[in-house]
């Protein structure tokens with residue numbers, strides 16, 4: 001019985017995660033609506049999929065373009081407590097029931113999104129990364145750009161890093177991004193991610209198709225792309241890799 005429950009849980013986790021994710025995105029999209037916190041000139045893009053030169057897709061939850069900046073927003077609908085720091089590989093989602101899950105650090109995830117948004121609109125425009133916790137559980141995360149949904153309006157209004165975009169510039173960035181949007185469906189995007197994960201598992205670089213080879217760095221062994229320094233993709237050694245090394 002225990003095993004069966006485990007299998008069912010494992011099988012339904014991505015579905016549950018997906019559903020939670022969609023709820024979070026809707027909450028943020030609603031909050032970005034200027035009607036909620038006063039009229040403000042802005043351009044809003046929800047659920048944008050960009051495909052890079054290697055055919056890899058990147059799904060961006062929201063892009064908010066305002067006079068004071070361009071924000072690439074990653075929405076997280078974690079439940080319970082969330083612990084993590086800017087540079088840690090994984091964050092911990094700790095449910096009130098005591099269950100813990102390791103989740104990918106959204107700051108790192110969004111860094112990739114920001115990179116591709118920048119590539120589309122050009123280096124003239126500074127892109128700001130923002131992680132929004134739809135369940136207002138960002139309090140244990142000590143990073144300026146990880147905020148609670150309830151603070152989103154205030155954060156965007158008060159944000160000031162000296163940037164002032166004109167209406168023309170806002171329209172330019174908006175149109176450029178919309179015209180670069182892929183016609184890929186969410187389902188195709190998920191297939192694309194699975195393909196990338198398969199490639200990484202088989203030690204094929206997902207960025208350039210090069211081979212991932214074992215290298216030694218300051219903090220130990222890791223896999224790096226054979227096309228380094230042109231391609232800087234790296235992969236950490238898994239427990240499986242370490243066991244194989246010990247027993248081979």
Ligand SMILES: [Zn+2]
Nearest residue numbers: 205208225231
């Ligand atoms: Zn590579």
